[in-house]
Amino acid sequence: MDSLIAAMEGLVEDIYGHVHRVSGVSISIGEILGLSPADLDRIATVGVLHDVGKLHVDTRLLSKPASLDVPEVELMQRHTLFGFAMTADLFEREVSEAILFHHERYDGSGYPHGRAGDEIPLLARIVAVADAYDAITSERAYQPALPADFAIEEIRNYSGTQFDPMIVEAFLDSVSDGSFETTQRLVLDLAAS
Numbered sequence: 001m002d003s004l005i006a007a008m009e010g011l012v013e014d015i016y017g018h019v020h021r022v023s024g025v026s027i028s029i030g031e032i033l034g035l036s037p038a039d040l041d042r043i044a045t046v047g048v049l050h051d052v053g054k055l056h057v058d059t060r061l062l063s064k065p066a067s068l069d070v071p072e073v074e075l076m077q078r079h080t081l082f083g084f085a086m087t088a089d090l091f092e093r094e095v096s097e098a099i100l101f102h103h104e105r106y107d108g109s110g111y112p113h114g115r116a117g118d119e120i121p122l123l124a125r126i127v128a129v130a131d132a133y134d135a136i137t138s139e140r141a142y143q144p145a146l147p148a149d150f151a152i153e154e155i156r157n158y159s160g161t162q163f164d165p166m167i168v169e170a171f172l173d174s175v176s177d178g179s180f181e182t183t184q185r186l187v188l189d190l191a192a193s
């Protein structure tokens with residue numbers, strides 16, 4: 001797994017920090033939901049590898065500051081399919097399927113297959129919230145970093161459309177009881193050691 005992460009380094013600015021922060025938020029949501037230790041292990045892996053398929057996407061697209069046109073968006077969206085193909089033989093099915101479905105939306109408007117509600121694997125629904133939070137609060141080629149309060153409000157606003165309300169609830173609980181920050185720090189420290 002370390003070699004896959006190392007390969008992703010340099011693909012997108014701060015990918016190393018991004019994947020471990022997503023992993024940390026995902027674990028803290030999973031703990032609030034009472035996931036088994038095996039599922040917490042799986043969600044940690046999914047958090048780190050959710051975008052591994054971007055290794056097969058043209059790096060010019062990944063760092064493009066302007067918005068992408070339709071063919072470019074289609075190419076970018078294929079990172080979910082590539083990620084599944086790259087991990088299917090290496091990890092349990094729960095892990096590779098969560099990577100495949102991490103851009104599905106609760107209302108069925110996501111990709112790659114437009115799955116809705118509980119048809120989206122639980123681990124994918126968790127990573128979707130954690131990924132959105134980190135994307136909003138991190139500086140990207142196309143946007144400056146926005147405050148945590150704004151990201152939390154956005155996630156609350158999209159509960160029931162983009163995100164599973166049960167996961168949003170668990171995310172908000174992990175923010176208010178502080179476990180969110182503690183777990184994220186632990187994961188980042190572990191990754192750095």
Ligand SMILES: [Fe+2]
Pocket residue numbers: 050051079102103
């Ligand atoms: Fe992604």
